[in-house]
Amino acid sequence: MKYILSILLFFTAPFFLLAQTKAGGLVFDPGGNPIPFANVVFAGSTEGTITNEDGRFYIQSDANYNQLKVSFVGFESLVIDLPQKVNYNLEITLKEETESLSEVVIYTGKQSKKNNPAIDILRKIWANKRSNGLSQFKQYEYDKYEKVEFDLNTIDSSLINSKIFNKMEFIFDQMDTSRITGKTYLPIFINERSSKVYGDNVLGKEKEELEGNRNSGFNTNQTLIAFIQELYNDFNVYDNYLKFFDKSFVSPLSTTGIDTYNYVLADSAFIKNKWCYNIIYYPRRPAELTFKGDFWVNDTTWAIKEINLQVNKSANINWVKEIYIEQEFEVLNDSVFLITRDYFLSDFALRKKEGSRGVYGKRTTLFDDYKFDQKREEDFYDERVTQYDESVYTKPDDFWEEKRLEPLSKDEKGVYVMLDSLKKVPKFQRFYDAGAMLVSGYYEWDRANLDIGPIFSVFGFNDVEGLRLRLGARTYFGQNDPWRLEGFGAYGFKDEKFKFGISGKVLLDAKSRLILSGGYRQDVEQIAASLTTSTDVLGRNLASSSLVTVGNNDQLTSIKLANFAIEAEFLKNLKVRYDLSYRTLESASPTFNLDYYTDFTQSEIKSQVKQTEMVVSTIFEPGKRTSGYGVERTTSNEWFPTIFVGYTKGVEGLFESDFDYEKIQLSYRQPWRMGGLGTFSSLIEAGKTFGEVPLGLMSVIPGNQNLFSIYGTFPQLNFYEFVTDTYLTAHLEHNFGGRIFGRIPFLRKLNLREIVGVKGAWGSVSDENRLINASGVDYLAPDDKPYYEYSFGVGNILKVLRIDFNFRGNYLDLPEARKFGVTGALEFSF
Structure with missing residues (x-):
């Protein structure tokens, strides 16, 4: 299967515009045992990931890199060359450290709660989290652009040649590769949403005005749109629990995190002229609703600059094989960190096996044009939209060209054309009717x-x-x-x-x-x-x-x-x-x-x-x-x-x-x-x-x-x-x-x-x-x-x-x- 996937990726690589450098493989210790939660980054950058419970990783970037840096506590860091733009099936073995840092006591596996500099930093994050973000302003408003996409993943030749897609083969022209998992996928649905958000921390009220909504093939279906919004509801990474998919996941920044996660201070570096610390975290126990990943935190405001969260593979959650989240924060007025980008990927599948086929659900939310302390009357927040405005769901292309905070890729643009063509195929209409009947x-x-x-x-x-x-x-x-x-x-x-x-x-x-x-x-x-x-x-x-x-x-x-x-x-x-x-x-x-x-x-x-x-x-x-x-x-x-x-x-x-x-x-x-x-x-x-x-x-x-x-x-x-x-x-x-x-x-x-x-x-x-x-x-x-x-x-x-x-x-x-x-x-x- 891996070789078929590699060949498929090789022949389709010229069509993929998003990624310039790709790498994937396994990380081992000297005894040949996989190393979970090892840190993998492109050398000279902060773009990285961590290995999963089986020591496997995949990493991708729009930029060109020729080296990969792999590290984990108790082992020597290793830099390897990337001879090609696409490097799969790498097998990397780390050597155990001969000397430990004298000023920090490091443990593999479960980390000590005492004398751990990562936990000292975590406590400073707790102490300062209410002075970061929107909560320190009386009023706020900002532009919000949200893009949700669903993709059929793990595309192989057997699926392409399946009879179920007879006379619908043209849909495979839109295939791409996930920068998170390295799997091929086929976009099958995309929804775009542009809105203006207003909030008043004094009144404790918030209002979101929808300016435009557009999706491929189902433009005016508000039930579908509402389902997507509820599936991917907003959350604050500083909260103790992150709530989505009907579950409450313990945040790595939670005040209960010390009892839930292991924390390791892994690195420090300048990120856009701000000195930041890099902390790796992973769960202390399997089967709980937790994450693994890492975050970068500023050394003066103790605000998060970047964070990624990957749901623990053994977490007790159904129908979802993978969840991966990225959030990025920018500095305003040299001290205030505000979220600018939120990326959420979920892999819906009937089984959690590595090669099982499923559907990606991806949400990208971008935030821009922040304004503060512009007071509005309380009645403004209580106003309700009571009538259907079709113009909101049928905005022209020039509206979206102006409101998109990042352009669509070639494949994303192709989804609109593909769905319009697919709806004209009788077989697809029968599938759609059968699915609608089972749901409703x-x-x-x-x-x-x-x-x-x-x-x-x-x-x-x-x-x-x-x-x-x-x-x-x-x-x-x-x-x-x-x-x-x-x-x-x-x-x-x-x-x-x-x-x-x-x-x-x-x-x-x-x-x-x-x-x-x-x-x-x-x-x-x-x-x-x-x-x-x-x-x-x-x-x-x-x-x-x-x-x-x-x-x-x-x-x-x-x-x-x-x-x-x-x-x-x-x-x-x-x-x-x-x-x-x-x-x-x-x-x-x-x-x-x-x-x-x-x-x-x-x-x-x-x-x-x-x-x-x-x-x-x-x-x-x-x-x-x-x-x-x-x-x-x-x-x-x-x-x-x-x-x-x-x-x-x-x-x-x-x-x-x-x-x-x-x-x-x-x-x-x-x-x-x-x-x-x-x-x-x-x-x-x-x-x-x-x-x-x-x-x-x-x-x-x-x-x-x-x-x-x-x-x-x-x-x-x-x-x-x-x-x-x-x-x-x-x-x-x-x-x-x-x-x-x-x-x-x-x-x-x-x-x-x-x-x-x-x-x-x-x-x-x-x-x-x-x-x-x-x-x-x-x-x-x-x-x-x-x-x-x-x-x-x-x-x-x-x-x-x-x-x-x-x-x-x-x-x-x-x-x-x-x-x-x-x-x-x-x-x-x-």
């Missing part, structure tokens, strides 16, 4: 402007309907549709009944996001599966996902629901909604009923509930980011809290409604990043019903008789086991992300992740609600002592599977109490 869950019927689906809801099963077939569709003219219609039809082969639903919504005002919606559904539902339920007429049907269950699952309800709603978002991420709904509820199974007494003598029983409700609710999601400007938007991030407050008024007599009551509900949900300790998830729910209501309107503590995990439910509770009209529940879960398993030798390579959780519920039932109950369901509430469960889980099994072992903590003597159970879920995460 809908088949796009372009001629009718319809999406057919969701395809994952076509088949279902439950004890009442048996096999259930469902087919749905929605209108879709574009991502910013001001209105949408949606509907479905379903049929159960056991009950031989047809079910259906239809809904519509329209955006009346984009600035306040004033939306009118309404719909009707007639279906079979599991109404005891959640507490704070959605008012979406066509929401998820939990009755149709019970192919594999524990115990009988026949406590289902036939529901007819009509709903009208108006909602608005006058403040960002604060949504207020008013619903008027009418529903009828009755049992869908002969073995279950919702009966209630209609008189004090308990002589008359009614089986159907007719109820009109008025609901006022608000949802606050600070920090939420969305894409799109239509009646529906896509959320592009997940690390934000969700606070829900709802008030329900049941109106007796309106449309023959049966009951008059009031209900208040609250919930708080938030995932938390805990740095190197993993992630913590929390969900708190509380509610109270005032007035007389039957079983169908009670607050049932949500059980889960499914073998699949459903967040917010109790997997060891049966449906309707605990019934309340006043409740408080809590779901707490912590994912250590492999921090424990990663320290166990025989488990380390499996990259498993340990999860612990605890769930609890308290509730009560009023006497009046007990008196009208004629359903046969005993109203048992966990009022004497709260009910609780605890669980231990193993995640990331084969990268996609999670299994939880659930234990019931109390109420073990109840009939049919399930003391232990196992649930599973498919999880696709980094």
Whole structure:
């Protein structure tokens, strides 16, 4: 494979304009053992890299160099000649030092925390980090240019000649070579973004105004653009943890770095008239979310001048084989160091083996034209873009020639032409349609402007309907549709009944996001599966996902629901909604009923509930980011809290409604990043019903008789086991992300992740609600002592599977109490 790659690179080298000097190979000690984390630089420069865990390196530069310098603590530095512009498969052996520096005690492997000059420098970086960069100014603004590119890598002759690329061979005209890994790659997508950033450190606010966005083949797809932005979100290298790919990596400049990294003072030199020290760092332990690399730091301001970070090869992260980051800082006014360039490369692959094929994701961010202390009113930072401006996504070429802070290479320019040509190839369009369907869950019927689906809801099963077939569709003219219609039809082969639903919504005002919606559904539902339920007429049907269950699952309800709603978002991420709904509820199974007494003598029983409700609710999601400007938007991030407050008024007599009551509900949900300790998830729910209501309107503590995990439910509770009209529940879960398993030798390579959780519920039932109950369901509430469960889980099994072992903590003597159970879920995460 290496020889094929070398030959391919040789014949294609004339087409590569970026690199002038290339070198790659292995570094050994005298015994023939590879040396990890050795420093490799072009002699006479600061352009360099370090070897990986296997002693392998690759280095590339736009400049011409004829020598390579290799060094590592405890070994003599070695300078070797580079006879050619491209030098691969080098094998370099270092000699052990005969004398050590008298003023510094050096160790190989783990470095001492005492008498280590590198750590002394690190402490000075900590002491001065708040006086460097933008934080020392009251206000700031700058121009920002960002380029994101995706490339198919490890291109070889077998791939080029594959039948899959039949009639698409022209795409290989754009091949190039990575300056980081030395692998051939084919650019397949590029996105450019130009914006102006404003910030106020006094107010603690920042605003980014998008001036232009351009990409190859998908210019106006804001969902794709938002996904890219979230995938490569900005970070500050001075922070203790660098957060990307849903993970928190320990920064080499972290105040906890001494316990996480080994540091070695390797060199010192002038960089653009500033005397700087070079420090190499590498992780103390494998499998943790850490980096290896080096940085140059100024000797007076103790600000970082250059830094590169390469993710530890054994780090517990999925689908990513390689992550490499470079940042460069320039001096302003002889003392202030500001970032000018940020380069991020990730190698996405199914396997981490050296020769496995994958996709490079590369982001280059350039910063320019810094201005400071120009105060703006607070309202300026609170202004929102509420309407889609197509001109932002269709800027002409002369705009980009002016805004680009570095020119595109010949191959990058070719991607625009290549993608336009590729979209005309029918085979590529079929691949694209299939991929879009798997991601969205809908088949796009372009001629009718319809999406057919969701395809994952076509088949279902439950004890009442048996096999259930469902087919749905929605209108879709574009991502910013001001209105949408949606509907479905379903049929159960056991009950031989047809079910259906239809809904519509329209955006009346984009600035306040004033939306009118309404719909009707007639279906079979599991109404005891959640507490704070959605008012979406066509929401998820939990009755149709019970192919594999524990115990009988026949406590289902036939529901007819009509709903009208108006909602608005006058403040960002604060949504207020008013619903008027009418529903009828009755049992869908002969073995279950919702009966209630209609008189004090308990002589008359009614089986159907007719109820009109008025609901006022608000949802606050600070920090939420969305894409799109239509009646529906896509959320592009997940690390934000969700606070829900709802008030329900049941109106007796309106449309023959049966009951008059009031209900208040609250919930708080938030995932938390805990740095190197993993992630913590929390969900708190509380509610109270005032007035007389039957079983169908009670607050049932949500059980889960499914073998699949459903967040917010109790997997060891049966449906309707605990019934309340006043409740408080809590779901707490912590994912250590492999921090424990990663320290166990025989488990380390499996990259498993340990999860612990605890769930609890308290509730009560009023006497009046007990008196009208004629359903046969005993109203048992966990009022004497709260009910609780605890669980231990193993995640990331084969990268996609999670299994939880659930234990019931109390109420073990109840009939049919399930003391232990196992649930599973498919999880696709980094």
